[in-house]
Amino acid sequence: DWLGAQSEVFWIKGKAGSGKSTLMKFLSNHPETLNHLRAWAGNQQLITARFFFWNSGTALQKSQTGLLRSLLFEILRQCPEVLHYVCMVRARFKDPELRCLNPGSEHLPRQLDHLLDESLDWSHEELVHVYKCLVHTKAQSKFCFFIDGLDEFKAEGAQDHRELVSTLRELATWPNVKLCLASRPWTVFADAFTSTKWVLQLEDLTKPDIYRYVSDKFMKHDQYQKLLKARPGYSDLIGEVVRKVQGVFLWVFLVVRDLLDGLTYNDPIKTMHLRLNQFPDDLESYFQHMIDSIPKFYRKETAQVFQIALSREEPLSLITYAFVDDLAEDPNLGLAGGDIELTSSAIDDK
Missing domain, CATH: 1.20.930 (Transcription Elongation Factor S-II; Chain A)
Structure with a gap:
Protein backbone atom coordinates (compact mmCIF):
# COMPACT_ATOMS: atom_id res chain seq x y z
CA ASP A 1 0.00 0.00 0.00
CA TRP A 2 0.94 3.69 -0.08
CA LEU A 3 2.37 3.77 3.44
CA GLY A 4 5.03 1.27 2.46
CA ALA A 5 5.52 2.43 -1.12
CA GLN A 6 8.18 4.75 -2.50
CA SER A 7 7.77 8.46 -1.91
CA GLU A 8 4.55 9.43 -3.67
CA VAL A 9 1.37 11.48 -3.31
CA PHE A 10 -1.83 10.04 -1.90
CA TRP A 11 -4.80 12.24 -2.84
CA ILE A 12 -8.08 12.07 -0.92
CA LYS A 13 -10.85 13.88 -2.78
CA GLY A 14 -14.41 14.52 -1.71
CA LYS A 15 -17.22 17.03 -1.58
CA ALA A 16 -17.60 19.60 1.17
CA GLY A 17 -18.85 17.87 4.31
CA SER A 18 -17.87 14.40 3.13
CA GLY A 19 -15.47 13.89 6.05
CA LYS A 20 -12.05 14.62 4.53
CA SER A 21 -10.72 16.47 7.58
CA THR A 22 -12.06 13.82 9.95
CA LEU A 23 -10.31 11.12 7.94
CA MET A 24 -7.05 13.10 7.79
CA LYS A 25 -7.05 13.61 11.56
CA PHE A 26 -7.72 9.90 12.03
CA LEU A 27 -4.97 8.83 9.63
CA SER A 28 -2.32 11.23 10.89
CA ASN A 29 -2.91 10.26 14.53
CA HIS A 30 -3.50 6.51 14.21
CA PRO A 31 -0.75 4.30 15.70
CA GLU A 32 -0.96 1.89 12.75
CA THR A 33 -0.15 4.74 10.37
CA LEU A 34 3.03 5.49 12.30
CA ASN A 35 3.92 1.79 12.48
CA HIS A 36 3.72 1.45 8.68
CA LEU A 37 5.65 4.68 8.17
CA ARG A 38 8.39 3.49 10.51
CA ALA A 39 8.62 0.31 8.46
CA TRP A 40 8.94 2.48 5.33
CA ALA A 41 11.69 4.55 6.98
CA GLY A 42 13.58 1.46 8.11
CA ASN A 43 16.72 2.49 9.96
CA GLN A 44 16.31 6.12 8.91
CA GLN A 45 14.75 8.79 11.11
CA LEU A 46 11.02 9.33 10.48
CA ILE A 47 9.71 12.90 10.57
CA THR A 48 5.95 13.49 10.28
CA ALA A 49 3.91 16.69 10.27
CA ARG A 50 0.40 17.79 9.38
CA PHE A 51 -1.30 21.01 8.35
CA PHE A 52 -4.99 21.81 7.92
CA PHE A 53 -5.86 24.77 5.73
CA TRP A 54 -8.85 26.68 7.16
CA ASN A 55 -10.37 29.52 5.17
CA SER A 56 -12.11 30.98 8.24
CA GLY A 57 -8.90 31.08 10.26
CA THR A 58 -5.98 33.47 10.52
CA ALA A 59 -3.84 34.47 7.53
CA LEU A 60 -1.29 31.78 8.39
CA GLN A 61 -3.99 29.10 8.63
CA LYS A 62 -5.00 29.59 5.01
CA SER A 63 -1.75 30.55 3.27
CA GLN A 64 1.15 28.76 1.66
CA THR A 65 3.52 30.62 3.96
CA GLY A 66 1.59 29.29 6.95
CA LEU A 67 1.82 25.76 5.55
CA LEU A 68 5.58 25.90 5.07
CA ARG A 69 6.21 27.58 8.41
CA SER A 70 4.11 24.99 10.24
CA LEU A 71 5.86 22.05 8.57
CA LEU A 72 9.27 23.62 9.21
CA PHE A 73 8.39 24.10 12.88
CA GLU A 74 7.50 20.40 13.18
CA ILE A 75 10.76 19.37 11.52
CA LEU A 76 12.77 21.56 13.91
CA ARG A 77 10.77 20.30 16.89
CA GLN A 78 11.61 16.71 15.99
CA CYS A 79 15.18 17.51 14.85
CA PRO A 80 16.41 20.36 17.05
CA GLU A 81 20.00 19.58 16.03
CA VAL A 82 19.40 21.16 12.59
CA LEU A 83 18.22 24.52 13.95
CA HIS A 84 21.72 25.98 13.68
CA TYR A 85 21.99 24.76 10.08
CA VAL A 86 18.59 26.27 9.15
CA CYS A 87 19.63 29.64 10.57
CA MET A 88 22.84 29.61 8.55
CA VAL A 89 21.04 28.63 5.32
CA ARG A 90 18.47 31.36 5.79
CA ALA A 91 21.13 33.97 6.53
CA ARG A 92 23.08 33.05 3.39
CA PHE A 93 19.89 33.36 1.36
CA LYS A 94 19.02 36.80 2.79
CA ASP A 95 22.47 38.37 2.76
CA PRO A 96 24.86 37.74 -0.18
CA GLU A 97 27.81 38.76 1.99
CA LEU A 98 27.19 35.74 4.20
CA ARG A 99 27.05 33.20 1.37
CA CYS A 100 30.71 32.40 1.86
CA LEU A 101 29.83 30.92 5.25
CA ASN A 102 29.84 27.17 5.61
CA PRO A 103 26.34 26.11 6.80
CA GLY A 104 27.98 23.40 8.85
CA SER A 105 30.08 25.89 10.83
CA GLU A 106 29.69 25.61 14.59
CA HIS A 107 29.97 29.35 15.19
CA LEU A 108 27.41 32.01 14.36
CA PRO A 109 29.10 35.28 13.35
CA ARG A 110 27.94 38.42 15.10
CA GLN A 111 26.32 39.89 11.99
CA LEU A 112 24.24 36.71 11.65
CA ASP A 113 22.80 37.16 15.14
CA HIS A 114 21.81 40.70 14.21
CA LEU A 115 20.24 39.58 10.93
CA LEU A 116 18.13 36.86 12.54
CA ASP A 117 16.95 39.18 15.33
CA GLU A 118 15.58 41.66 12.79
CA SER A 119 14.09 39.16 10.34
CA LEU A 120 11.18 37.49 12.09
CA ASP A 121 9.02 37.16 8.96
CA TRP A 122 9.84 34.45 6.46
CA SER A 123 9.15 34.95 2.77
CA HIS A 124 7.79 32.15 0.59
CA GLU A 125 11.07 32.01 -1.35
CA GLU A 126 13.10 31.72 1.87
CA LEU A 127 10.98 28.87 3.15
CA VAL A 128 11.17 26.89 -0.09
CA HIS A 129 14.95 27.41 -0.24
CA VAL A 130 15.42 26.27 3.36
CA TYR A 131 13.23 23.20 2.71
CA LYS A 132 15.31 22.19 -0.29
CA CYS A 133 18.56 22.52 1.64
CA LEU A 134 17.14 20.81 4.72
CA VAL A 135 15.67 17.82 2.90
CA HIS A 136 18.92 17.28 1.01
CA THR A 137 20.92 17.63 4.23
CA LYS A 138 18.60 15.18 5.99
CA ALA A 139 18.71 12.77 3.06
CA GLN A 140 19.06 9.92 5.55
CA SER A 141 15.68 10.85 7.06
CA LYS A 142 12.17 10.13 5.78
CA PHE A 143 9.46 12.81 5.74
CA CYS A 144 5.68 12.29 5.58
CA PHE A 145 3.39 15.32 5.50
CA PHE A 146 -0.42 15.23 5.88
CA ILE A 147 -1.96 18.35 4.33
CA ASP A 148 -5.73 18.88 4.39
CA GLY A 149 -8.05 21.46 2.84
CA LEU A 150 -6.07 22.48 -0.26
CA ASP A 151 -9.26 24.11 -1.57
CA GLU A 152 -9.37 26.35 1.51
CA PHE A 153 -6.00 27.88 0.64
CA LYS A 154 -6.26 31.65 0.15
CA ALA A 155 -3.97 33.19 -2.45
CA GLU A 156 -1.19 35.56 -1.35
CA GLY A 157 -0.52 38.31 -3.88
CA ALA A 158 -0.04 36.73 -7.30
CA GLN A 159 -0.17 33.19 -5.89
CA ASP A 160 -3.13 30.95 -6.63
CA HIS A 161 -4.00 27.28 -6.29
CA ARG A 162 -1.75 26.44 -9.22
CA GLU A 163 1.20 27.91 -7.32
CA LEU A 164 0.29 25.80 -4.29
CA VAL A 165 0.05 22.69 -6.46
CA SER A 166 3.43 23.50 -8.00
CA THR A 167 5.05 23.71 -4.55
CA LEU A 168 3.48 20.43 -3.44
CA ARG A 169 4.51 18.62 -6.60
CA GLU A 170 8.07 19.84 -6.10
CA LEU A 171 8.05 18.53 -2.53
CA ALA A 172 6.77 15.18 -3.81
CA THR A 173 9.68 14.81 -6.25
CA TRP A 174 12.18 14.47 -3.42
CA PRO A 175 12.94 10.77 -2.88
CA ASN A 176 12.63 10.90 0.90
CA VAL A 177 9.31 12.80 1.06
CA LYS A 178 5.75 11.51 0.73
CA LEU A 179 2.55 13.55 0.91
CA CYS A 180 -1.01 12.70 1.90
CA LEU A 181 -3.26 15.46 0.52
CA ALA A 182 -7.00 16.11 0.82
CA SER A 183 -9.23 18.52 -1.08
CA ARG A 184 -12.44 18.94 -3.01
CA PRO A 185 -12.24 17.44 -6.53
CA TRP A 186 -11.50 20.75 -8.24
CA THR A 187 -10.01 20.69 -11.71
CA VAL A 188 -6.71 22.27 -10.61
CA PHE A 189 -6.13 19.37 -8.18
CA ALA A 190 -7.47 16.69 -10.51
CA ASP A 191 -5.09 17.82 -13.25
CA ALA A 192 -2.16 17.63 -10.83
CA PHE A 193 -2.86 14.45 -8.86
CA THR A 194 -5.15 12.14 -10.85
CA SER A 195 -2.11 10.61 -12.54
CA THR A 196 -0.94 9.18 -9.23
CA LYS A 197 -2.15 5.64 -8.59
CA TRP A 198 -3.03 6.56 -5.02
CA VAL A 199 -6.40 8.35 -5.24
CA LEU A 200 -9.39 7.86 -2.92
CA GLN A 201 -12.89 9.14 -3.76
CA LEU A 202 -14.14 9.53 -0.21
CA GLU A 203 -17.85 9.17 -1.09
CA ASP A 204 -17.14 5.63 -2.32
CA LEU A 205 -15.67 4.78 1.07
CA MET A 290 -31.09 27.63 5.97
CA ILE A 291 -30.16 31.31 5.77
CA ASP A 292 -32.97 32.09 3.33
CA SER A 293 -35.45 30.47 5.70
CA ILE A 294 -34.63 33.00 8.46
CA PRO A 295 -37.52 35.49 8.77
CA LYS A 296 -36.56 38.94 7.47
CA PHE A 297 -37.27 40.45 10.87
CA TYR A 298 -34.31 38.50 12.40
CA ARG A 299 -31.81 38.83 9.56
CA LYS A 300 -30.09 41.97 10.88
CA GLU A 301 -29.43 40.28 14.21
CA THR A 302 -28.31 37.14 12.40
CA ALA A 303 -25.86 39.16 10.31
CA GLN A 304 -24.42 40.73 13.47
CA VAL A 305 -23.85 37.29 14.99
CA PHE A 306 -22.09 36.10 11.83
CA GLN A 307 -19.89 39.21 11.73
CA ILE A 308 -18.87 38.75 15.36
CA ALA A 309 -18.07 35.08 14.79
CA LEU A 310 -16.01 35.78 11.66
CA SER A 311 -14.01 38.52 13.36
CA ARG A 312 -12.85 36.23 16.15
CA GLU A 313 -9.77 34.03 15.89
CA GLU A 314 -11.06 31.91 18.78
CA PRO A 315 -14.73 30.88 19.23
CA LEU A 316 -16.85 32.75 21.76
CA SER A 317 -19.07 31.08 24.33
CA LEU A 318 -22.76 30.74 23.52
CA ILE A 319 -23.77 33.07 26.37
CA THR A 320 -21.67 35.86 24.81
CA TYR A 321 -23.90 35.94 21.73
CA ALA A 322 -26.91 36.36 24.00
CA PHE A 323 -25.75 39.96 24.63
CA VAL A 324 -26.04 41.03 20.98
CA ASP A 325 -29.45 42.62 21.64
CA ASP A 326 -28.08 44.40 24.72
CA LEU A 327 -25.21 45.86 22.68
CA ALA A 328 -27.69 47.22 20.17
CA GLU A 329 -29.37 49.16 22.97
CA ASP A 330 -26.13 50.17 24.69
CA PRO A 331 -23.00 50.10 22.44
CA ASN A 332 -20.81 50.96 25.46
CA LEU A 333 -21.97 47.96 27.47
CA GLY A 334 -18.66 46.15 27.12
CA LEU A 335 -16.65 49.28 28.02
CA ALA A 336 -18.36 50.01 31.32
CA GLY A 337 -15.83 48.02 33.32
CA GLY A 338 -16.44 45.45 36.00
CA ASP A 339 -18.11 42.06 35.73
CA ILE A 340 -21.70 41.44 34.77
CA GLU A 341 -23.38 39.21 37.32
CA LEU A 342 -26.06 36.87 36.06
CA THR A 343 -28.34 34.69 38.11
CA SER A 344 -29.20 31.18 36.97
CA SER A 345 -32.63 32.32 35.86
CA ALA A 346 -31.11 35.21 33.90
CA ILE A 347 -28.77 32.78 32.14
CA ASP A 348 -31.73 30.53 31.32
CA ASP A 349 -33.60 33.53 29.91
CA LYS A 350 -30.61 34.46 27.76
Missing part, protein backbone atom coordinates in the same frame (compact mmCIF):
# COMPACT_ATOMS: atom_id res chain seq x y z
CA THR A 206 -18.39 6.33 3.22
CA LYS A 207 -21.53 5.14 1.39
CA PRO A 208 -21.90 1.90 3.42
CA ASP A 209 -21.34 3.82 6.67
CA ILE A 210 -23.96 6.40 5.69
CA TYR A 211 -26.46 3.63 4.95
CA ARG A 212 -25.83 2.11 8.39
CA TYR A 213 -26.17 5.53 10.05
CA VAL A 214 -29.49 6.33 8.35
CA SER A 215 -30.88 2.84 8.90
CA ASP A 216 -29.88 2.87 12.56
CA LYS A 217 -31.48 6.27 13.20
CA PHE A 218 -34.74 5.28 11.53
CA MET A 219 -34.98 1.79 13.02
CA LYS A 220 -34.48 3.16 16.54
CA HIS A 221 -37.42 5.52 16.10
CA ASP A 222 -40.55 3.91 17.54
CA GLN A 223 -42.86 5.68 15.14
CA TYR A 224 -40.90 4.43 12.11
CA GLN A 225 -41.31 0.86 13.28
CA LYS A 226 -45.06 1.34 13.55
CA LEU A 227 -45.39 3.11 10.20
CA LEU A 228 -43.24 0.48 8.50
CA LYS A 229 -45.63 -2.25 9.52
CA ALA A 230 -48.70 -0.27 8.44
CA ARG A 231 -47.25 1.29 5.26
CA PRO A 232 -44.57 -0.78 3.49
CA GLY A 233 -43.65 2.25 1.33
CA TYR A 234 -41.60 3.58 4.23
CA SER A 235 -39.01 0.84 3.63
CA ASP A 236 -37.75 2.68 0.51
CA LEU A 237 -37.12 5.93 2.38
CA ILE A 238 -33.72 4.90 3.77
CA GLY A 239 -32.35 4.05 0.32
CA GLU A 240 -33.67 7.33 -1.09
CA VAL A 241 -31.93 9.33 1.61
CA VAL A 242 -28.60 7.55 0.95
CA ARG A 243 -28.87 8.17 -2.79
CA LYS A 244 -29.66 11.85 -2.31
CA VAL A 245 -26.84 12.62 0.14
CA GLN A 246 -24.15 11.41 -2.30
CA GLY A 247 -21.65 10.60 0.41
CA VAL A 248 -21.80 13.91 2.31
CA PHE A 249 -21.91 12.95 5.99
CA LEU A 250 -22.73 16.41 7.33
CA TRP A 251 -25.62 16.73 4.89
CA VAL A 252 -27.12 13.38 5.95
CA PHE A 253 -26.94 14.36 9.62
CA LEU A 254 -28.93 17.53 8.98
CA VAL A 255 -31.49 15.89 6.71
CA VAL A 256 -32.08 12.84 8.91
CA ARG A 257 -32.70 15.14 11.87
CA ASP A 258 -35.50 16.85 9.93
CA LEU A 259 -36.99 13.58 8.68
CA LEU A 260 -37.09 12.19 12.21
CA ASP A 261 -39.17 15.23 13.16
CA GLY A 262 -41.57 14.23 10.39
CA LEU A 263 -41.86 10.75 11.86
CA THR A 264 -42.63 12.24 15.25
CA TYR A 265 -45.48 14.20 13.67
CA ASN A 266 -46.74 11.02 11.98
CA ASP A 267 -46.20 12.45 8.48
CA PRO A 268 -47.53 10.24 5.68
CA ILE A 269 -44.99 8.84 3.22
CA LYS A 270 -45.90 11.49 0.61
CA THR A 271 -45.06 14.26 3.07
CA MET A 272 -41.80 12.53 4.02
CA HIS A 273 -40.80 12.52 0.35
CA LEU A 274 -41.66 16.22 0.13
CA ARG A 275 -39.48 16.88 3.18
CA LEU A 276 -36.60 15.01 1.58
CA ASN A 277 -36.94 16.64 -1.83
CA GLN A 278 -37.07 20.17 -0.41
CA PHE A 279 -33.42 19.92 0.60
CA PRO A 280 -30.79 21.06 -1.93
CA ASP A 281 -28.44 18.35 -3.15
CA ASP A 282 -25.17 19.99 -2.03
CA LEU A 283 -24.09 21.33 1.33
CA GLU A 284 -23.45 24.94 0.30
CA SER A 285 -26.92 25.20 -1.21
CA TYR A 286 -28.32 23.65 1.96
CA PHE A 287 -26.66 26.31 4.12
CA GLN A 288 -28.03 28.98 1.77
CA HIS A 289 -31.46 27.38 2.18
